[in-house]
Amino acid sequence: MLAVQDVLEARERVSAVARHTPLDHSHTLSALTGADVHAKLETFQRTGSFKIRGAANRIRTLSTAEQDAGVVTASAGNHAQGVALAATRSDVDAKVVMPEHAPHAKVAATRSYGAEVVLHGEDYNDAQAKAHEIAAEERRTYVHAFDDEYVMAGQGTIGLEILADLPSVDTVVVPIGGGGLISGIATALEAADREIRVVGVQAAGASSVATSLEKGTVHELDAVNTIADGIATRAVGELTFPIIQERVDEVVTVSDDEIAFAVTLLLERGKTLVEGAGAVPLAALLEEKFDYEAEEVIVPVLSGGNIDMNMLTTVIMRGLVDQGRYLKIRTVIKDRPGSLRQVLDVLADERANIYAIQHDRTSRDIAMSDTEVEIDLETRGDDHVEGLLERLRGEGFDVEVLV
Structure with missing residues (x-):
């Protein structure tokens, strides 16, 4: 099985090509979680990912x-x-x-x-x-992406950098796809003179590890479905699995909505672009998927930033919806002058900003004298959304929330 010495020997070989990436103390994330959060920014690695x-x-x-x-x-x-x-x-x-x-x-x-x-x-x-x-x-x-001891040892140099930059670390949170990254990091952390907790995180739509741990053998999923494409693997590796069994303390999962929220938060508040797979450690921390103490020193490994631009658009919109900052509604109004104005007056009074409006008079689900209206809105949080919907319904509009 992979040993600390393998990671130590990899350090010089890796350092000739890869960067020693920053470990950034985040006041924002610390305030949001109550922990002492230091993000390991592999987003700044050459090629934009730890894989190198x-x-x-x-x-x-x-x-x-x-x-x-x-x-x-x-x-x-x-x-x-x-x-x-x-x-x-x-x-x-x-x-x-x-x-x-x-x-x-x-x-x-x-x-x-x-x-x-x-x-x-x-x-x-x-x-x-x-x-x-x-x-x-x-x-x-x-060259296997994860199920190779030399590859695992190379990824483990991240753990050595964390120990060098932050000896007081208590918990390291790591994404899991095939398991190469977490196997290397968990092994490297055994070089510390005290126990450091390792928490693995999978996307709920590609969560093979929990079942594998329960069964005691590698379990392969029939299919995967997640925005975190970098960890969308059907099964953990045959070589990585026993290391996870022995050296990883806990494995949790996060939903795509939770991942989208983390990506959006990092982009807006941390000015850091992270792909879905790289955001899962932060998503797990923000959603309290594992227990931690106040002021506990936690390092989420943000493993990469190579996100497709079309996917980024989708992720941002999902994140804004989750924060109550984007709302799409449908309602039915009379197809006559002044009807739409009644809806717009409510929106203006509630200070909701309109992105787009669409009419549909052809739906067979409405009367011929009616028109269906879909409205995209910029809102200011969950309370604002709740108040806006309550006001519209109070004015007699039957409102359906689309997103």
Whole structure:
């Protein structure tokens, strides 16, 4: 099993490529939670994610023959970019297989870091199968995204940095997808002269670990569904699972709405852009998914910031809805002059800002003399939303909340 010494030996190899990222004390997050919160900002890592650490350690431990043959991997995101840059820095040829419909920005970024990109298949499973074919045909080394001890050891250097920068840390909160990151960090923290709690967090739509821990063996989900695509894996790794069993104190889950709220909060209050997978530790802390004491020193590992712009739009809107700052309603009014004005007068009086209004006279669910109106509104919190709805209904409007 992975040992502290493996992580210590990885430190020098990783530091030649990856940055020592900031550990930022957040007054805002500390005030919101009552804990003493210090965010580990892997969002500032090269390629925008922690993945380069494990990739660098794996590639720098290749034999001369393996370096000459090159490496190959499959990924649609952060791992692809980490392998590409780490290989280029070590003068090793790299091929990365990505699904044919992978986002253009991620394909372009991977190529810009020096890898040859092969587009193949509909999804990650197809791409992975092709990558293994290439590995066998060209005798390249396959660099696994998480189920590899060298990769785990490289990710564990984050734990060493936390210990160096904040020896008083009590709890470290880490995302779990395949388990490479948390396995490495939990192992590294065993170098401390006291016990440090490790809490793992999964997205509820990809939560294989809790079931695996209950069964005592790796459990694979039939499907995953979450905005946290960086941890949307069907199963934890065969090598990472026993480490999680032994060294992780607790595993919790968070919903997509809770993840969206954390992303929005970090963007607005912390001026930090974090992808869904990177926000799950903060979501777990904000929603009190695990117990902690007042003033407890807690480090959420914000593992990456590579979020698709279209997804970011969706996440922000979901976050604003959750905070009561965006509201979409539907009501029915008489299809005659002045009817809409009655609704608008209420909205103006309640100081709700209108984004958009849509009419629909064609719905068969309403009388021919009526029109259906949908209104998008900017609101100022849950209390404002509640008061606005109460006022509209009190004025006789049958209001349905859409989002």
